[in-house]
Amino acid sequence: MSDVTAATYVPNLSSSAFSQLKGQTTKVGADGANADTQTFTVSKAGEFNFKVNNTFTNVEIRNDRNEVVTTIRSKESASDATARLGPGTYTATISQANRAAGVRDYSLDVTERQNVLVTGAGATLKGTAQPPGNGDTGVQKHTFNVLQGGNFTANISLPNTRWAMMDKDGKVVAASDSGKPDSQQTFLQKPTYKLEPGQYTMVVVPPSSLKSPTDFMMNLVPRNADLSESGANQESAISKTLRERQTRLRQWASEAKPTSTKV
Incomplete structure (x- = not known):
């Protein structure tokens, strides 16, 4: 810094x-x-x-x-x-x-402001979260350019962080938080997001408890959407819970009031 x-x-x-x-x-x-x-x-x-x-x-x-x-x-x-x-x-x-x-x-x-390229192998966003203060929430915005569409899971290293990804029309296509450490979720338990080729905006909201600038990483990892805990295509109880949670998070992202961040 x-x-x-x-x-x-x-x-x-x-x-x-x-x-x-x-x-x-x-x-x-x-x-x-x-x-x-x-x-x-x-x-x-x-x-x-x-x-x-x-x-x-x-x-x-x-x-x-x-x-x-x-x-x-x-x-x-x-x-x-x-x-x-x-x-x-x-x-x-x-x-x-x-x-x-x-x-x-x-x-x-x-x-x-990073412009991240997403290929079939996924992508990585590297950033530094800033403590909120002086009337600002610490919200960050980054651009994702998806070259090869597909299904992806997302891992963010900063705990208690909310994020949402919107397409060029402002529609939320993915949203989640890292309140539960990644180590407590297996790969098959993570929500899957389908991304079509195009440009997306990623909004990252760091935790209000952040005290100092903190480096973080967010990885998009390719995922076969048909995989489940049992290996079958039927929706498991865990998948149903995660799907309902994802729906709630997307609703939060779409209804969130504008912050002071302008792009």
């Missing part, structure tokens, strides 16, 4: 899964509001999530040609935005929406 506190240090977002730009709004912006600037570089093209942890704070990010690549406007809660950046140097201007607030501390979190 990169904690940027000195103006002389220019972080490279491509070299870390998580970076944090911190400072104080001791300068004056073009609109007369208290502001500050941060410079960072990108050495490898990619998609990044920028999250400002402070209320009533504006962020504008420009490239080395002075073109605006993304903006963030937080109000009563933290807010974020996603930008696809190529190699180069960028400048973030952080300013206060409330001019009467005086000098304030701020922090801007930056994480890489």
Whole structure:
């Protein structure tokens, strides 16, 4: 993790899964509001999530040609935005929406938004979960591109974590949680999800009890949907329970209220 506190240090977002730009709004912006600037570089093209942890704070990010690549406007809660950046140097201007607030501390979190390719052999998502706070839930979004459709089970290493996968139309196609450790479920006990070729969005909701940034992995593993505990095609009692649980989780994901995360 990169904690940027000195103006002389220019972080490279491509070299870390998580970076944090911190400072104080001791300068004056073009609109007369208290502001500050941060410079960072990108050495490898990619998609990044920028999250400002402070209320009533504006962020504008420009490239080395002075073109605006993304903006963030937080109000009563933290807010974020996603930008696809190529190699180069960028400048973030952080300013206060409330001019009467005086000098304030701020922090801007930056994480890489992974675009995961799913083949017939499955796929792996690697991420870093951030503790919720400052009005933000810690929700992450990642893109999954399914090249070869099929049936998959899912394993996530972070306990007590909810997740949901939606297709391009926003329909939930898979959802679960890891409240029960994977070690207590056999491969045949895990729910099976059918994915067709296409692009999907994965939403990961880390536990509210998380105290520090924690690395996690999520694996999609190919699965023969006809397999059961008994080796027969009839639905077993365990499969029925898991199917009903999956239905409830999909309903939760489809009815969940929007968070401050914007993509």
